[in-house]
Amino acid sequence: MLSAYTGSSVRAAESPLLEAGLGDELMQRAAHGLAQAAAGELSATGGTYGRSVVVLAGSGNNGGDALYAGARLQQRGTGTTAVLTSERVHAPALAAFCAAGGRVVALSDSTLDSAAARVSAADLILDGILGTGGVGGLRGLAAALIERVNARGTVGTVVACDVPSGVNADTGEATGHLLSADLTITFGALKSGLLIGAGARAAGRVATIDIGLGETLPEPDLYSLEPADFRHLYAQPQPADHKYSRGVLGIAAGSAMYPGAAVLATGAALATGVGMIRFLGPERVTALINTVHPEVVCSQGSVSDSHVQAWLVGPGATEDPGQRQRAREAISSGLPTIVDAGALPLLPDTVGAHVILTPHAGELAALFERRGDAVDRTAIEADPAGFARRAAQATGATVLLKGYTTVVAASTGETFVQANATPWLATAGSGDTLAGILGALVATHAANATNNDAGSLPGVPPPARWAVLAAAGALLHGLAGRRAAKRGPIVVSGLPRHIGRVIHDLLQDPPSTQPQ
Numbered sequence: 132m133l134s135a136y137t138g139s140s141v142r143a144a145e146s147p148l149l150e151a152g153l154g155d156e157l158m159q160r161a162a163h164g165l166a167q168a169a170a171g172e173l174s175a176t177g178g179t180y181g182r183s184v185v186v187l188a189g190s191g192n193n194g195g196d197a198l199y200a201g202a203r204l205q206q207r208g209t210g211t212t213a214v215l216t217s218e219r220v221h222a223p224a225l226a227a228f229c230a231a232g233g234r235v236v237a238l239s240d241s242t243l244d245s246a247a248a249r250v251s252a253a254d255l256i257l258d259g260i261l262g263t264g265g266v267g268g269l270r271g272l273a274a275a276l277i278e279r280v281n282a283r284g285t286v287g288t289v290v291a292c293d294v295p296s297g298v299n300a301d302t303g304e305a306t307g308h309l310l311s312a313d314l315t316i317t318f319g320a321l322k323s324g325l326l327i328g329a330g331a332r333a334a335g336r337v338a339t340i341d342i343g344l345g346e347t348l349p350e351p352d353l354y355s356l357e358p359a360d361f362r363h364l365y366a367q368p369q370p371a372d373h374k375y376s377r378g379v380l381g382i383a384a385g386s387a388m389y390p391g392a393a394v395l396a397t398g399a400a401l402a403t404g405v406g407m408i409r410f411l412g413p414e415r416v417t418a419l420i421n422t423v424h425p426e427v428v429c430s431q432g433s434v435s436d437s438h439v440q441a442w443l444v445g446p447g448a449t450e451d452p453g454q455r456q457r458a459r460e461a462i463s464s465g466l467p468t469i470v471d472a473g474a475l476p477l478l479p480d481t482v483g484a485h486v487i488l489t490p491h492a493g494e495l496a497a498l499f500e501r502r503g504d505a506v507d508r509t510a511i512e513a514d515p516a517g518f519a520r521r522a523a524q525a526t527g528a529t530v531l532l533k534g535y536t537t538v539v540a541a542s543t544g545e546t547f548v549q550a551n552a553t554p555w556l557a558t559a560g561s562g563d564t565l566a567g568i569l570g571a572l573v574a575t576h577a578a579n580a581t582n583n584d585a586g587s588l589p590g591v592p593p594p595a596r597w598a599v600l601a602a603a604g605a606l607l608h609g610l611a612g613r614r615a616a617k618r619g620p621i622v623v624s625g626l627p628r629h630i631g632r633v634i635h636d637l638l639q640d641p642p643s644t645q646p647q
């Protein structure tokens with residue numbers, strides 16, 4: 132599991148070290164890590180000697196890191212040019228850069244075009260315009276330079292220093308022009324803004340350099356599950372299990388208008404692994420489910436008459452009074468319940484953390500509006516973690532907000548962000564399969580909660596266990612999508628096949644613990 136911290140908390144953790152006079156030492160460690168990583172990129176594409184490097188240096192310490200790293204690269208034989216984007220610059224770092232033989236260009240209206248051409252043609256670019264001290268997007272000459280560079284394109288590797296300049300290190304928000312990185316080298320601790328939103332899109336690969344902040348860091352701001360975590364969260368069938376002990380999931384999904392959503396959600400739940408599915412819906416939909424998924428037990432009955440350990444309600448279930456009634460009853464049943472799509476408007480004022488909402492940004496905006504809290508959809512997209520937390524806190528539910536990165540917020544504040552998906556998953560029916568995956572994980576967890584530790588992770592407080600499971604669902608969905616997309620555009624009805632294979636792979640022993 133990855134832990135990420137806001138830029139402000141990393142700055143706060145640095146401050147006692149700065150007060151102890153270790154500022155230069157920290158910067159040298161950062162520059163060393165950055166130069167090593169940059170040299171690694173150059174080595175992978177033909178070596179460091181004679182290669183052209185451009186350092187984009189802003190006015191603060193971020194520019195200082197990049198200039199010191201540029202000096203180290205120059206000493207290793209690169210031809211390095213620093214483009215100073217501000218009149219102010221970290222003076223000792225600039226002096227070290229010049230002493231190492233680096234060339235300097237001060238950005239001005241008259242040098243903009245030639246600087247942009249140089250950046251575009253460089254083998255490697257170190258982006259040190261703004262780091263955690265950046266407020267808002269790039270401005271002035273720096274913004275004009277990046278606009279020109281983006282118009283030309285870059286041939287070389289872009290390595291961002293701490294964060295891609297202009298990305299808010301706390302929220303991942305970014306306005307205006309950004310230079311997207313191939314690699315971001317971040318210092319002291321992983322920044323939240325690199326895992327989420329525009330920051331995640333711009334960061335490329337991310338590596339963290341330890342600069343010795345150690346125990347001065349506070350509790351993480353965000354968590355992100357890694358594939359290796361999945362096996363600790365998945366309730367594997369045990370020898371003594373039978374279909375009821377394995378987990379029974381009730382699904383009330385689909386309607387005469389949208390029967391397909393029910394097929395997709397049910398197929399994904401089956402593929403994720405569950406003891407039994409009891410499916411409730413109108414006749415037209417149950418007949419279809421019976422045909423496509425004969426192992427599912429179908430009825431047109433009620434929630435109170437169905438013995439299950441968890442519910443999934445809502446996919447494709449708009450404008451069907453019977454399905455709405457079932458959704459309401461499931462939400463108030465006290466059982467863990469995934470509330471998706473058509474069931475979201477039926478949410479009472481407050482619920483418990485065992486109720487997991489799965490809105491996309493538009494549905495979350497509508498949820499806020501129904502509660503008299505008008506929020507613009509674009510505001511939610513710009514700060515998904517902030518708004519997922521706000522929704523979880525307001526409703527008491529666990530909130531999984533779908534998007535380029537999927538955010539899961541526990542009502543107690545713990546927040547997970549998963550960027551495992553592929554844009555190929557942005558296709559109709561994809562959300563229904565995510566809901567099915569979540570339903571199966573939650574049902575098997577509920578059935579097994581007393582005899583294994585599924586749903587808990589070291590370092591994550593127990594109240595967040597529903598959020599952990601939901602994040603595991605997002606991870607699985609994203610990986611299945613990636614696997615499916617290897618063969619071209621995703622056909623969602625074929626996704627369950629990939630879900631099963633991804634689970635198989637994720638449950639294998641890690642190589643280090645396999646017998647020789």
Ligand SMILES: NC(=O)C1=CN([C@@H]2O[C@H](COP(=O)(O)OP(=O)(O)OC[C@H]3O[C@@H](n4cnc5c(N)ncnc54)[C@H](O)[C@@H]3O)[C@@H](O)[C@H]2O)[C@H](O)CC1
Nearest residue numbers: 157158191192193261262263264265266267268270293318
């Ligand atoms: N503090 C340390 O010991 C270490 C810091 N490291 C690196 O330092 C940066 C943070 O440095 P800081 O000087 O605080 O901030 P920035 O470099 O991000 O720049 C602030 C600078 O820029 C001006 N500014 C703010 N917003 C804008 C804007 N939108 N457009 C233009 N200019 C802007 C502002 O006036 C300031 O002057 C951190 O990210 C690390 O890279 C190292 O980790 C070593 C230890």
Ligand SMILES: [K+]
Nearest residue numbers: 258261294296
């Ligand atoms: K930067």
